[in-house]
Amino acid sequence: MAEAIQIQVNGEQRSCRADATVGDLLRELAVKTERVAVELNLEILDRKDFDHRSLKPGDRVEILSFIGGGAEELRH
C-alpha cells in the first residue's frame, strides 16, 4: 500500500496517497473536472493531463472555477 504524503490544496494542508494523481485528488474531493482549472506548483495543467500528473510531498495544488462576479468584485 502506498504511504500518505502531505500536500497543500487551495491553501489547506491535506494528505493523500503517495501514488495519487491530480485526477485522483479531484475525484476524492468530488470536484467535477469540467469548468475547473488546476494549478500544480504554479503550472496550469491541461485537463487531459490530470490523470497523468502524480503528486509529490509538498506540492501546492490550486483548484479554481467560476463564481458570480461582474463589472465589480466583492472585496476580500
Add this chain to the structure above:
Amino acid sequence: MVDDRLSIAGHEFKSRLWVGTGKYKDFAETKKAIDASGADVVTVAVRRVNITDRSKENLLDYLDPKKYTILPNTAGCYNVEDAVRYARLARAAGVSDLIKLEVLGDERTLFPDTAGLIEAAKILIKEGFIVLPYTNDDPIVAQKLVDIGCPVVMPLAAPIGSGLGIRNPYNLKIIMEMIKVPIIVDAGVGTASDAAFAMELGADAVLMNTAIAGAQNPIAMAEAMKYAVYAGRLAYKAGRIPRKLYATASSPIEGML
C-alpha cells in the same frame, strides 16, 4: 431593428446589455435577473473551489452555456502578473479565449491601472486571447488598446458599483468617435436612464452588475435596463434633434383666429 447584432472578433451577440453575476442573493435570483435583462453575455470571476463544502452549488449549473456567452474576468487583480495568471486559469477552466481584462490600480476607486492593462493585454493577445479591456474614459489609452489588438474597448462611466452614472459623456463621445472598434460602457451605471444615455451617446453595449443586483427589486430593474438599452440604441440610430436655446412651435400658426 430586425437585425442589430453586435459582432466582436467573430462572436455575435444579440443583446447589447451585458450583465455581471455578482452580489445576488442566490443563484435562483441571479438566473431570474439575467433572464429578465435579456442579456446573452454574462461575466463571471475565477476563484478557488470550496473543497471543504462540496454541497455548495455552482453558478454555472444555472447558466446554460448554449444560451449565454460566459465571459470570465480578472476582477480583483492589482498587477499584470496576477491578471495574466487569472486569465490563463479562466481559459483552462472555460470554453473560449474571451477574457474581460481588469488590472486595478487602487482599492478605493477600483480605477484601472491603464499602463498595467496595456502590458497585460499585450501578453494575452500574443497567447491568442480575445481581450476585452476594462479601461478608463481616456481616448488615448483606448486607441492604444486597439493598436495592440483589442477588438473592443470597455471604458467606465463612473467607479465600479458607484451608481453615479455617466460622469464624462464628452470623453466617452470622443472615444466613440475616435475608436473604430465597438465600445462597451462598463461600470458606474445607476439606473435605467444612465444606460439609455450611454446608448444614445453611441455606445455599442453596456455592461453592468450592481445597478441590477443591488436594486431593491433586481428582477424588475433588469427588465428596466433591457428596455433602456433598447430605447437608447433606437434613439441613437434614429438621430436626435439638435439642441436649441429657444422654442420652435410645433403647431402651425396658419388657420388661427
